[in-house]
Amino acid sequence: EAEVAQSPRYKITEKSQAVAFWCDPISGHATLYWYRQILGQGPELLVQFQDESVVDDSQLPKDRFSAERLKGVDSTLKIQPAELGDSAMYLCASSLVGGGVLQTQYFGPGTRLLVL
Amino acid sequence: TQLLEQSPQFLSIQEGENLTVYCNSSSVFSSLQWYRQEPGEGPVLLVTVVTGGEVKKLKRLTFQFGDARKDSSLHITAAQPGDTGLYLCAGLNSNSGYALNFGKGTSLLVTP
Numbered sequence: 001e002a003e004v005a006q007s008p009r010y011k012i013t014e015k016s017q018a019v020a021f022w023c024d025p026i027s028g029h030a031t032l033y034w035y036r037q038i039l040g041q042g043p044e045l046l047v048q049f050q051d052e053s054v055v056d057d058s059q060l061p062k063d064r065f066s067a068e069r070l071k072g073v074d075s076t077l078k079i080q081p082a083e084l085g086d087s088a089m090y091l092c093a094s095s096l097v098g099g100g101v102l103q104t105q106y107f108g109p110g111t112r113l114l115v116l
Numbered sequence: 117t118q119l120l121e122q123s124p125q126f127l128s129i130q131e132g133e134n135l136t137v138y139c140n141s142s143s144v145f146s147s148l149q150w151y152r153q154e155p156g157e158g159p160v161l162l163v164t165v166v167t168g169g170e171v172k173k174l175k176r177l178t179f180q181f182g183d184a185r186k187d188s189s190l191h192i193t194a195a196q197p198g199d200t201g202l203y204l205c206a207g208l209n210s211n212s213g214y215a216l217n218f219g220k221g222t223s224l225l226v227t228p
Contacts, residue, residue, distance in 0.1 A: 042221050043159070
C-alpha cells in the first residue's frame with residue numbers, strides 16, 4: 001500500500017540552527033499539506049500546495065519558515081533559525097486532488113523536532 | 117477560523133466498557149472526519165460524515181453527524197486495548213483550499 005514518506009523521523013537541534021524536513025507524497029497526489037502538531041493539540045496547517053503552487057500559506061511564519069515543492073512531487077519544509085517554541089511534530093499529508101469534500105488526506109508518520 | 121471543541125480531553129477506561137466522545141462547533145461544516153492517531157505516528161482516517169443526521173458504523177465504532185452539521189459523536193462499544201490512541205475530529209476549512217481544521221483530540225486509554 002502506498003504511503004507518505006517523511007524524513008527524518010526525529011530531529012534534535014539547538015536554537016538558532018537551521019533544520020529541514022522532507023516529504024514524499026503518494027504517487028499521483030497533486031495536493032500536499034504540511035501541518036504542525038504541538039504536544040496535546042490537533043494538527044494545524046502550515047502550508048498547502050497544489051502541484052508546485054502554494055494554495056495557502058497564511059499560517060506559515062514566513063520570517064523563519066519556508067516550504068517548496070519545486071517539481072510538484074516531493075517537498076521540503078525549512079526552519080531558520082529554529083526557536084524553542086518550534087518543538088513539535090511536523091506532519092505531511094497528501095490527497096489525490098485539492099477541493100471536494102470527500103478527498104481523503106493521507107498522513108505520513110511525521111518528523112518530531114526538539115529544539116534545545 | 118472554524119473551531120472544533122472535543123470532549124473529554126482524556127478518558128481512561130477498562131476493556132469491555134462503552135464510551136462516547138464529542139466534537140462540537142458553532143460553525144456549520146460541509147463534512148466532518150474522524151481520525152485516530154497512535155503515539156509517534158500520523159493520523160489515520162476512520163470515517164467521513166457528510167449528511168446531517170448521518171450515522172456510520174465501523175465494526176464497534178459508531179459515528180454520528182448532528183442534524184445541523186455542527187457537531188459529531190463517536191461511540192465505541194466494548195472497548196479493547198487496541199482502541200487506545202488520540203481521536204481527532206476535523207472539518208474542512210471553507211476559507212482555505214480544503215485543508216483540515218482539527219480539534220485538540222480526545223486521548224483514550226483502554227486497560228486490560
